Amino acid sequence: NYFILALCERIKCVEGKPLEEKVCIIPGKTIFGNNFDAVNVTPGKLFKLARSFTKLSKGRSYVLNFLIGPVYNIINAEDAEQLFQSQSLTTKGFMYDFLQPFLGDGLLRSSEEKWHLRRKMLTPAFHFNILQTFNEIFKEESLKLLEKLKHLQHEDVNISDVIDEFSLNNVCETALGVKLNEIDGATEYRAAVHNLSTMIVRRVCNPLMYYRIIFYLFGQYSETKHYAEIIHNFSGKIISKKRKKFFQEDNGCKIDKENSYVKTRYAMLDTLLHNEAQGLIDHQGICEEVDTVMFEGYDTTSTCLKFALLNLAQYPDIQKRCYQEIENLTAFENLTVFDFNKVEYLGCVIKETLRMHPSVPIIQRLCTKETVLNGLILPTNAQVNIHINDIMRDSKHFPEPSVFKPERFLPENTHNMHPFAFVPFSAGSRNCIGQKFAMLEIKAALVAILRAYRVLPVIQTKDLILEYGITLRTKQKLFVKFEPRVI
Numbered sequence: 159n160y161f162i163l164a165l166c167e168r169i170k171c172v173e174g175k176p177l178e179e180k181v182c183i184i185p186g187k188t189i190f191g192n193n194f195d196a197v198n199v200t201p202g203k204l205f206k207l208a209r210s211f212t213k214l215s216k217g218r219s220y221v222l223n224f225l226i227g228p229v230y231n232i233i234n235a236e237d238a239e240q241l242f243q244s245q246s247l248t249t250k251g252f253m254y255d256f257l258q259p260f261l262g263d264g265l266l267r268s269s270e271e272k273w274h275l276r277r278k279m280l281t282p283a284f285h286f287n288i289l290q291t292f293n294e295i296f297k298e299e300s301l302k303l304l305e306k307l308k309h310l311q312h313e314d315v316n317i318s319d320v321i322d323e324f325s326l327n328n329v330c331e332t333a334l335g336v337k338l339n340e341i342d343g344a345t346e347y348r349a350a351v352h353n354l355s356t357m358i359v360r361r362v363c364n365p366l367m368y369y370r371i372i373f374y375l376f377g378q379y380s381e382t383k384h385y386a387e388i389i390h391n392f393s394g395k396i397i398s399k400k401r402k403k404f405f406q407e408d409n410g411c412k413i414d415k416e417n418s419y420v421k422t423r424y425a426m427l428d429t430l431l432h433n434e435a436q437g438l439i440d441h442q443g444i445c446e447e448v449d450t451v452m453f454e455g456y457d458t459t460s461t462c463l464k465f466a467l468l469n470l471a472q473y474p475d476i477q478k479r480c481y482q483e484i485e486n487l488t489a490f491e492n493l494t495v496f497d498f499n500k501v502e503y504l505g506c507v508i509k510e511t512l513r514m515h516p517s518v519p520i521i522q523r524l525c526t527k528e529t530v531l532n533g534l535i536l537p538t539n540a541q542v543n544i545h546i547n548d549i550m551r552d553s554k555h556f557p558e559p560s561v562f563k564p565e566r567f568l569p570e571n572t573h574n575m576h577p578f579a580f581v582p583f584s585a586g587s588r589n590c591i592g593q594k595f596a597m598l599e600i601k602a603a604l605v606a607i608l609r610a611y612r613v614l615p616v617i618q619t620k621d622l623i624l625e626y627g628i629t630l631r632t633k634q635k636l637f638v639k640f641e642p643r644v645i
């Protein structure tokens with residue numbers, strides 16, 4: 159039953175056939191299974207290692223054997239289908255434990271009853287009517303972004319410097335209902351999120367640090383605690399302040415009977431305070447959800463926006479077509495969610511960006527009991543890695559997968575697309591709650607930028623060295639130039 163020297167329980171085939179007939183088993187570098195394959199690799203090497211496994215397996219999903227349990231790695235849409243449709247394989251894998259000091263048991267990490275309750279609670283905060291009020295925030299922040307770019311025209315701009323702030327401002331104002339620059343400690347907050355992410359990735363790269371006791375004794379436990387405290391103090395302070403205001407102004411009246419219609423500007427925190435008033439969530443629960451939404455909504459969106467700008471700079475013809483699509487739209491301040499939804503080709507550019515450079519390249523599930531999946535028997539504690547990155551680069555579904563072709567996503571070309579071939583936001587019950595939010599925010603920023611500037615390349619996308627982070631990262635800094643349009 160055991161893959162002996164890896165000290166790992168085996169995955170078996172339902173029909174009792176040899177496992178190799180169903181999946182590829184990646185041989186380890188040592189006789190101890192794959193236990194020592196990734197010791198002390200860098201995030202960049204880890205990304206490369208995963209791609210080398212994909213190459214070795216020739217498009218078949220594959221198995222790795224570790225001391226903590228076997229890992230079934232899904233790399234194609236056909237194998238992902240059952241998992242995404244499963245109602246039982248919804249518990250997150252061990253990597254998400256590293257986020258616990260930071261996010262607690264918020265929506266991303268929680269499971270079963272707690273997840274159901276919280277997902278139901280937060281869903282109205284992403285309703286179309288609420289997105290319309292968020293649209294006003296996205297437009298304001300996009301105009302502020304243009305103001306910043308005015309001082310950076312014709313220069314090589316490190317886009318992280320402007321885009322990260324844009325994205326964090328948006329999520330802070332939509333989640334908490336306050337402008338980031340009006341709050342003390344915003345700079346420290348941003349730095350703490352960044353440092354914590356870096357430390358989590360370092361932990362992922364060192365399997366010894368997966369064991370809590372080793373991490374406490376020899377890892378960066380105290381630094382993790384320190385940065386987590388900065389983050390919690392920041393959001394906790396705002397939550398307490400908003401709670402006072404919420405009850406003074408009787409904001410509970412903002413939501414009508416259907417729990418969806420809002421007349422005034424609204425924040426996700428209002429939804430949570432409304433539920434607190436009904437005894438459905440407590441202060442700690444609110445903090446968990448606010449931290450989760452801030453974290454999930456910040457880095458993911460800014461990563462996509464940065465890659466989209468790089469792609470637009472790289473392909474001037476595609477950029478020109480996007481510009482032609484938006485140049486005659488009404489004044490930016492008046493654009494509605496409906497207007498943004500009609501901007502079809504730019505939407506295809508964002509989707510193609512997410513296909514080639516998904517902000518979240520890998521997600522993970524845990525088998526809490528023996529589980530049958532794709533004809534395999536996965537033992538308790540087996541992990542399932544879903545390589546979103548590989549699924550969306552499968553030439554069966556995306557011919558010439560390394561070529562940037564937004565046309566793939568035009569409606570006439572998507573009729574026969576496999577339902578799980580394009581999954582940047584995951585799929586099934588644990589899909590991304592913020593996907594419409596993200597698409598709208600990214601579109602607003604790109605429409606504002608493209609109407610004012612031509613984006614020019616400084617670096618080549620083909621030269622980028624990709625790295626695993628909590629979100630996709632690059633070894634290099636990302637630069638483009640912004641040249642004002644002469645109209």
Ligand code: HEM
Nearest residue numbers: 265266454455458459462517518521583584590591592596
């Ligand atoms: C381009 C932008 C984004 C991408 C690519 C993205 C991708 C994803 C993915 C792949 C998951 C599944 C994670 C897993 O199964 O472990 C997820 C979950 C989640 N996302 Fe996003 N996301 C984006 C933007 C956002 C935004 C803007 C928000 C909120 C404002 C958000 C909030 C969440 C939350 C709360 C979850 C957990 C949902 C649950 O488990 O019920 N995301 N996202």
